[in-house]
Amino acid sequence: EAxxxxxxxxxxxEKRQSVAFWCNPISGHATLYWYQQILGQGPKLLxxxxxxxxVDDSQLPKDRFSAERLxxxxxxxxxxxAKLEDxxxxxxxxxxxxxxxxxxxxxxxxxLTVV
Amino acid sequence: TQLxxxxxxxxxxxxxxxxxxxxxxxxxxxxxxxxxxxxxxGPVLLVTVVTGGEVKKLKRLTFQFGDARKDSSLHIxxxxxxxxxxxxxxxxxxxxxxxxxxxLTVKx
Numbered sequence: 001e002a003x004x005x006x007x008x009x010x011x012x013x014e015k016r017q018s019v020a021f022w023c024n025p026i027s028g029h030a031t032l033y034w035y036q037q038i039l040g041q042g043p044k045l046l047x048x049x050x051x052x053x054x055v056d057d058s059q060l061p062k063d064r065f066s067a068e069r070l071x072x073x074x075x076x077x078x079x080x081x082a083k084l085e086d087x088x089x090x091x092x093x094x095x096x097x098x099x100x101x102x103x104x105x106x107x108x109x110x111x112l113t114v115v
Numbered sequence: 116t117q118l119x120x121x122x123x124x125x126x127x128x129x130x131x132x133x134x135x136x137x138x139x140x141x142x143x144x145x146x147x148x149x150x151x152x153x154x155x156x157g158p159v160l161l162v163t164v165v166t167g168g169e170v171k172k173l174k175r176l177t178f179q180f181g182d183a184r185k186d187s188s189l190h191i192x193x194x195x196x197x198x199x200x201x202x203x204x205x206x207x208x209x210x211x212x213x214x215x216x217x218x219l220t221v222k223x
Contacts, residue, residue: 042119043158043203043213091157106150107157109157
């Protein structure tokens with residue numbers, strides 16, 4: 001089965017610019033997540049979608065970050081305007097749940113550098 | 116403050132040695148997962164443990180979930196250079212929270 005696709009792989013922007021990341025989850029996975037992984041840290045959940053609805057966005061900095069998942073498939077994460085501290089790898093993951101069994105699959109991530 | 120504390124933060128060993136890394140929390144989790152992440156890639160799921168006291172083996176890797184479902188350990192026997200990577204634990208309740216990871220380097 002195809003994995004979680006993310007693009008671009010790398011992005012360098014200047015502070016105060018805007019940037020968008022794209023994610024295509026595994027077909028049939030209803031749940032999609034965006035994580036931020038700062039160097040030396042574990043992934044931090046930004047937002048969780050169930051189909052096209054938001055389940056948890058409590059850690060999303062909503063003054064500058066936005067995300068959408070139209071039609072419950074692909075998702076985009078946008079940062080506007082970017083700050084230096086937004087430099088990180090942005091990981092998209094999708095998951096399935098069947099009873100007590102669940103599995104997470106991560107994409108390779110987008111490495112963002114804000115200069 | 117990390118919800119899940121992983122130790123040690125860094126570990127460098129010689130090929131053939133054994134090692135154990137730990138994942139601790141004050142919270143109870145319905146399940147816990149271990150992932151391995153290589154540079155430039157996303158985390159890859161190794162195992163899911165669900166029951167308190169559960170032990171799972173994956174070739175040379177042994178995973179244990181604490182009786183109280185608050186902590187977990189990963190033991191690697193006869194480590195190989197291919198085991199090098201960042202080992203992350205993640206606890207699940209309504210969502211998934213990750214620890215900061217243990218960065219393992221196995222030298223040939």
